Amino acid sequence: MRLSECLNHASISTLQAIAQNLHLSCTMYSKLDLVQSILESLRNPLSLAEQLDQWHEEWDVSLRRIALHRRNVFAKEEIEHLLASAGHDTVNGLQKALAQGWLFLQNDSSRRRFYIVPTDMQMALRDDFQRRWRARVEVRTDDPLVQMDEGMAALHDLHTFLQYVQQREVRLTASGAMYKRHVQQLMELFEIEESIELPQWRFGYGRRTYDYPDRLALLYDFAYDEGIVIERQDERLTVDPTRLSEFLTLGRKTQLRRLLRFYVRTYRRPIPRLHDIIETIRLLADAWTSNTSLYAICAPQIQAFYYDQPTDVWDQRIVKMLVHLGVARIGYDDDSGERWFQITKLGQELLTQDEADLPDELTYQQAALVVQPNFEIVVMVPDARMEAQIAEFAELKSSGALRVYRILDRTVERGLSLGRDFEAWRALLATRGMAPIPVNVDRMLAEWVGRGGIQAAGLGS
Amino acid sequence: MVVYPQADGRLYVSRSLDRSGHLGTNHSSLTLDDFAQPIQFFDEVTVYQVSPLRLRELARGGRSAGDVLQYLRQVAQAPIPIQVQRTIIAEMKSASLALQELTVKSTAPAADVAIALRQEKVLRAYQYNAVQAFLNGPAHGVIVMPCGAGKTVVGTAILASLRMPTLILAPNEAACEQWKQHLLAWTTLSECDLDVHADNPDKPVAIATYGRLVARDRQGQLRRLERYRQRGFALVIYDEVHTLPARWFRLTAELAAARKLGLSATLVREDGRVGDVLSLVGPVVFQTQARDLTDAGHLAPVRCVEVRVPLTGRDRQDYERGSAADKHRIAAQNRSKLDAATQICALHRAERTLVMGYYTSPLHELANRLRAPVIDGRTLHSERLRLYNEFRAGGLTVLIVSRVANAAIDLPSATVAVQLSGLYGSRQEEAQRLGRILRPNGKQAIFYSLVSDQTVEVKRAFHRQSYLVEQGYTYEIVAVDALYRGG
Structure with a gap:
């Protein structure tokens, strides 16, 4: 809720208190006039800065916590607690804050009371803190x-x-x-x-x-x-x-x-x-x-x-x-x-x-790995699910900007003994690979899983 | 290009997955190669490792850690791990502090050797860069180049630039002979300037094997090492430095010299002591990869083929019963491999073929079948040189060698290599043997490894190949029948 809405919902006595605080010279009996004068004053950078200085002095830590808070709506106990951190006693503190134009009481239909910091005021407070700290x-x-x-x-x-x-x-x-x-x-x-x-x-x-x-x-x-x-x-x-x-x-x-x-x-x-x-x-x-x-x-x-x-x-x-x-x-x-x-x-x-x-750079179906002739699987595009499958027949060798797995006879043996699906694994390497599985690796894999040794290939050059 | 930095200093670089395409704004004019070194060469993702040495070099060139981090933040797909940032800052800071300590003192070496490269000899660009990297780098350093890229050329050029009394250490006699021939062909040195195991202190350049250097006499004294130490060489060249057995490291590294140069094809050791090489000789000052040289046409492309040979009959029974050591031996000496090797030689009868093995008796058996000579530990030095020369000249089409010829022998004419068996899972040996056919003669070479199917050799072969795989080579695996169906 923005400041203008909060002011519109506020009671005339609240508006009068704020106007007095801001030293406004408007008619104290016209709500419209009050709202407009307050808005004008708090939207004017110069007079707002003046108020902020005063609020800082008065509220210090409390104001900081409220400015940085994830929410802008608070229960009564909550806001009292927050204000108390600046050393004010609860009743007076709350009354004082409500008269300054950055905190408003909100009654909703269920008659529960909420305290609200208008979103634009919270933003202004945050910007102000940021400016002060940056200096x-x-x-x-x-x-x-x-x-x-x-x-x-x-x-x-x-x-x-x-x-x-x-x-x-x-x-x-x-x-x-x-x-x-x-x-x-x-x-x-x-x-x-x-x-x-x-x-x-x-x-x-x-x-x-x-x-x-x-x-x-x-x-x-x-x-x-x-x-x-x-x-x-x-x-x-x-x-x-x-x-x-x-x-x-x-x-x-x-x-x-x-x-x-x-x-x-x-x-x-x-x-x-x-x-x-x-x-x-x-x-x-x-x-x-x-x-x-x-x-x-x-x-x-x-x-x-x-x-x-x-x-x-x-x-x-x-x-x-x-x-x-x-x-x-x-x-x-x-x-x-x-x-x-x-x-x-x-x-x-x-x-x-x-x-x-959250944007994610990951698109699942793209080529993501390279099988190197020295039996390393280099994962170029990280994908934990894919890697979990790779690890069934290989072991992690080093991790860093990319993760390198190596295939050994014993890792293949381990995968087989645990009943993992070798063909599915090999298909993964083939489909997600940026290049085909090197011939020497494929041959050795065939041998390790015992698919009948070396096929007699021709010697054509 | 997209870079993914890892906490261990590895940078995964993908060239195809450039979603932002932001590398146009490369105003810092740095590149990854300025501070990182490629360690795995794959088509999709190349892996670099942040290199302290390159960072220090960059710092000496006037760049700051801020420049590197700024560049890295531009190309990186994720925040730079704090460990990597710390490494970059620490290395670049130490470089400026250690500058005086590391560069050669300007005090001139004792004797100035009259040596120059022959005028008609021209270095390739990367060879020139390697020479400059050593000359301008720390006093002690290692140059890593694949076989066939011209390590001897680089060593010779450095020797000619420094003009210092030099000791060259090589792994075997044949390699010493090769150094000698090379120095004579490339430089103005004459035969009388060279001392090959002659112990003549008047000669400015000495060549010796590591074995002779650390040999003890009857009293158990390291006499030769002591004499060399007294001669005070200003430059020591350690050829194939990675092959030095661990216990020899310290002895040979004791040679005091103003400058030490290590030459190596493969800085990888199964005993994990690569660090020893670097701490006793020096850091890697220059490295180039086979793949780059192949792409540039300096090295012949190579096809690697692993041939699976079944192990059957008696051998299989013995294998199943045998101990772990027996298993390796039986699988390595699988008799079916001889048939396969014979068939390969038949397939490539027009080409010069090198057959390599670990166990000698199958080598001799194969020699009988193929009527080809064998070089093993018992072959006389002079006989070895004669056979190598004959093979080079084309008088022999097949040469069978044991592991004495793993390294440092130039056999530029071979285009086919057959590996019968190897030293367990040695990645270094695999790379060395491949190196025998990595030569700049333009023709595609083939490297066959014979592996007994369904034996421990399969796993060993897998490990042996891992280094080359990371260098970007791929192995085709074929069943032995494929050889008989014609290639």
Whole structure:
């Protein structure tokens, strides 16, 4: 609802209070006159700026939270709570805000009371914050030498993890964690490796924080939360094939967005203002922004969490994780110098677009892989469902910008012994390949699956 | 061109999958080859590896890590892994620091050898580049070129440019002889300037085999090594450096010299000690691939054919009962292979054919059938040279050799090679043997490998071939019957 509509619905006493506050010299008894005068005043950039200055002074943190809030409609307790963060007592605070022209009381038919910030006012507040902060952050126009950008690695490694659980017998300890051997192997297969030496205390950042390094813990918890992996009673970890295939039918960016949502949901407990912080970052860091200056702006929203000091929370729980999720990237010129922070294009998409609007570069029927004469399958266009099938008779060799599988006699043997459909697999390589399967590979495959050795081919040159 | 960078420094390059077509904006004038080295040559996707050496070279040429990263970010389809960025920065930084340390001190070598290339001799462009890469590169370095590309030519040209007292180490006597003939033909040196195992300290250029260099006398002393060390060669050339047995590495690398040059066709070893070559001799300063030279017409194209020969009868029974070692031996000495080899020689009777094998008794048996001579470990040195010369001159159409002739022998006239058996799954031997027929004589050559079907040899052959496959060669696999249906 826009400001004009809110004013039209407002009571005459509310309008009078606003007009007084704005020092308007209009007739206080004509609603039409009041509405027009208030609109005129708040739409005038100069007088609006004046009001904003005053509101900032008065509301500070509250105003910031309201400006960055996902919603613009609040219940009474909610708005009281938000206003209280600026140090006002609840009744007076609310009355005061209602008299300023940015918050309105809304009565609907069910006689429930809502408080609403007009959408155009919320936008104006947000723009105003953005302007103020921009004056305080340091940005650079050239690119830093080193750039830590993980792109969609989180998603790739999630797929790798799920594939791993599907392919191997993953046993769990009595406390339900994967054995270290598995974690080690996963780290070797992952695009982004983490140290598996964990500090003593770990809690608060998800269900399995204690057992795994941060990034793996997030991926694991997500998969668990989605019901894709199941910790079975007999201390084994398995994959629910139905849930997995449902998940994989989503577009890749949609999958990643779910992971990002899950991160915010999980980390919101230790970091209650996480959403606002991410929104602040998103508004500011479209260019390379110095980490120090960005932290200075976000700091009021960040508190220590047990042993995590506010700077730890910022570096380890927010910045590092946003980089892992492909939302942000970090750059620097030399190891000791200033760190620079930037929201990625992918990050902007994930943070602002609805699931349905997320464009996905993936079109399923196009050629997507190359079988190399050295028995490697190079996946050029990522497609988790296709890769799950590739992995039936091959194993992941390296992951990165593209994923490379290799075919070995034992991987073929394994696939056969598990009763997988070799012909369907070979057909997949043939139809999705950018080129035919190399003759030497095809021959060797035929031999491995025991289709009767070498056919006597002519020696024509 | 689209580049997909991997964390291990590999760059997968697809030329057909260019969806953006943005390479027109290549204003940085860098190319992938400036900082990466191709390691696998396939039609669809070529694989490069980021090369520290090339990065350092680039840094010495005044380029910065920023230039490389900027270029890479332009062509890459995904963010550059942080490890790759770090490697690029670290190598290029160290290059400027180590510049003084690595280049040759300007102190002139003790003696100036009067040597020059003969005027009529002209290097090919890539040979010239190889020479320059070594001369302008670090003091110690390795040049990798496929067989037939002219490693000896390059070594000779470097010797002629540096004009230093030189020791040339080669794997066997025949190779020493070849170096000698080559030096005489290509340079102004005369026979009296050369010292082949003569131990004459007055001669500026000495040639020896590795074996003689590290031979011990009756007291167990390394006398010759000691004498060579005292002679103080300024340049040591290690021919076929990758073939050096591991235990000889350290001994021969002890020779102090202002400059060391390693020459190699295949930097691949089953013992995984390629790193030793690089650390004891020096880094790869120049590398060129068979495929590029074939495309440019410098090397004859080669067809590789793996012929599956059945193992039957008594042999098969023995094979099934035998231990792992027996299995290899029985499969290698499969008697049906001799029939197949005979048939191949008949098919190619007009061409000069080289038959190679690991076990000598089948070689001798084949020699009897074909009435062709055999060179093995027991053949006298002079006899070997005579046979090689006769084969080169065309007096012999078939020559049968054991593994003594794996490397460093120039047999430019052979266009057919038959591999009866090999040293287990040695990728190096496979490449070496193929190299015997990789010659710039224009005619397509054929390389046959005889493999006993349904035995351990199949798997071994698969491994042996993997290096050549990565170099872009393809193997046709055919059943033995195909030989009899005419080719």
